[in-house]
Amino acid sequence: MRGIRGRIVGTYLVITFLSVLVFEIILIYGLVEFYYSSIEAELNRSAQSIVYNYNQYLNNYELYKDAKVLLEYIPGNTVAQVQIIDDRGVLLADSIEPSMEGMELNYYDINMALSGKQSIWKGKISQTGEPVFSVSWPITSPDSEKVIGVVRVITTLSDVNEILKNHIIILVSLGFCIVFLIFLTGLALTNTIISPVKEITSAAKTMAQGRFDVRVSKRYNDEIGELGDTLNYMAQEVSNHQKMKNDFIASISHELRTPLTSIMGWIITINSGDIDSKEELREGLDIIEKESKRLAVLVDELLDFSKFDAGVITLRRSTVNLGELLSYIKRQMEPRAVRKGITITIDVDEELPWIDADENRLKQVFINIIDNSFKFTQKGGYIDIIGRKKESSVLIRIEDNGCGIPKENIPKVKQRFFKGDSLVSGSGLGLAICDEIIKLHNGELNIESTVGKGTTVDVILPVQLEI
Numbered sequence: 001m002r003g004i005r006g007r008i009v010g011t012y013l014v015i016t017f018l019s020v021l022v023f024e025i026i027l028i029y030g031l032v033e034f035y036y037s038s039i040e041a042e043l044n045r046s047a048q049s050i051v052y053n054y055n056q057y058l059n060n061y062e063l064y065k066d067a068k069v070l071l072e073y074i075p076g077n078t079v080a081q082v083q084i085i086d087d088r089g090v091l092l093a094d095s096i097e098p099s100m101e102g103m104e105l106n107y108y109d110i111n112m113a114l115s116g117k118q119s120i121w122k123g124k125i126s127q128t129g130e131p132v133f134s135v136s137w138p139i140t141s142p143d144s145e146k147v148i149g150v151v152r153v154i155t156t157l158s159d160v161n162e163i164l165k166n167h168i169i170i171l172v173s174l175g176f177c178i179v180f181l182i183f184l185t186g187l188a189l190t191n192t193i194i195s196p197v198k199e200i201t202s203a204a205k206t207m208a209q210g211r212f213d214v215r216v217s218k219r220y221n222d223e224i225g226e227l228g229d230t231l232n233y234m235a236q237e238v239s240n241h242q243k244m245k246n247d248f249i250a251s252i253s254h255e256l257r258t259p260l261t262s263i264m265g266w267i268i269t270i271n272s273g274d275i276d277s278k279e280e281l282r283e284g285l286d287i288i289e290k291e292s293k294r295l296a297v298l299v300d301e302l303l304d305f306s307k308f309d310a311g312v313i314t315l316r317r318s319t320v321n322l323g324e325l326l327s328y329i330k331r332q333m334e335p336r337a338v339r340k341g342i343t344i345t346i347d348v349d350e351e352l353p354w355i356d357a358d359e360n361r362l363k364q365v366f367i368n369i370i371d372n373s374f375k376f377t378q379k380g381g382y383i384d385i386i387g388r389k390k391e392s393s394v395l396i397r398i399e400d401n402g403c404g405i406p407k408e409n410i411p412k413v414k415q416r417f418f419k420g421d422s423l424v425s426g427s428g429l430g431l432a433i434c435d436e437i438i439k440l441h442n443g444e445l446n447i448e449s450t451v452g453k454g455t456t457v458d459v460i461l462p463v464q465l466e467i
Contacts, residue, residue: 005190012186020175043135067092080155109136113150131157259291315358341379348387377402396459405449
């Protein structure tokens with residue numbers, strides 16, 4: 001397995017295997033210790049009982065004479081082999097193999113017991129190879145504390161080892177089952193991650209080929225689901241931008257063709273010599289001049305857009321008197337207002353501060369906003385220009401009582417290529433460029449509007465210089 005699935009499943013397997021391995025080692029060690037400790041305790045009880053009985057009842061006799069009698073004091077529940085050994089290591093009596101009596105035994109536990117220390121031994125019988133466990137207790141003389149012999153209790157470990165073997169096999173098998181179950185769980189878990197990621201990857205590749213109608217289904221309400229939602233949102237936004245871009249191309253083509261058609265028509269008419277009166281000639285030249293200016297405005301907007309898009313636009317800052325600038329714009333737009341039957345007023349604080357800004361760019365912003373108000377305000381309406389000083393900023397408000405902007409379109413009006421009304425002339429770049437200019441001045445451009453009541457555009461500029 002490769003990729004995320006391999007890493008996740010591999011990590012799960014390694015962690016699980018190590019955890020199970022450590023747990024089983026501890027468990028097996030504890031199990032072995034429990035069984036062997038139980039055996040040791042049982043053998044110690046038997047040996048201790050025999051030594052006690054000897055000290056109580058037989059310590060006035062010779063050990064070699066009492067060895068066989070001593071075997072009779074073996075507890076009834078003892079199934080182990082009991083040996084009585086003298087101080088030279090010679091076997092005096094054996095409860096199971098009397099034929100070994102008289103043999104000299106040389107085992108670790110016997111030697112330790114002869115030195116006066118209780119001892120245990122685990123090993124194998126040399127003749128048969130059978131594993132055994134033995135406990136040796138010293139028998140001492142009551143008057144001199146001298147070791148006169150050893151009681152040795154021996155039991156086979158074959159049955160215990162077989163039981164332990166079965167337990168270990170069960171534990172190991174259980175461990176493998178746990179590891180396998182964790183492996184299956186890891187696969188299932190990774191599928192809940194890999195499948196949505198593959199779907200998102202496939203959708204992203206499709207989108208990279210230009211198809212933005214594809215959508216990712218949300219399977220889980222988690223980070224991957226959120227990623228799918230984000231990809232779907234991105235695809236929708238790209239589709240919207242593509243539609244706006246296509247609409248922009250169609251609109252700008254129409255906007256360019258219309259004045260060019262008028263200009264070409266009048267140029268052909270003038271060149272044909274069919275115009276007799278100076279009034280008709282002047283009318284034609286006026287139309288050519290107006291349409292040329294209209295073309296110039298469109299070209300300027302396209303140039304500004306390309307500069308903003310490339311991030312190479314710069315401001316030519318100077319000390320700007322906002323009050324005078326707004327009064328100048330009002331006087332400039334007044335003839336148009338008169339022609340359209342719209343009232344344009346200005347209300348600016350007398351002590352409106354001077355600011356450090358690009359005067360021509362600000363003029364472009366305010367004229368563009370007022371131009372939009374003219375386009376959407378009917379005869380008899382009004383446009384108010386308001387200037388107010390705030391704590392550390394200046395508020396320029398342009399308010400009209402035009403047709404207004406639908407609520408769902410307000411967030412879009414500052415987007416590039418967006419045109420709320422395709423029947424109204426324009427490139428759809430004006431407010432987007434205005435917003436960029438204001439941002440370059442570290443300001444804000446906010447729009448509020450109600451359909452049928454009008455629109456308010458607020459331009460907030462920081463006060464950077466006062467005179």
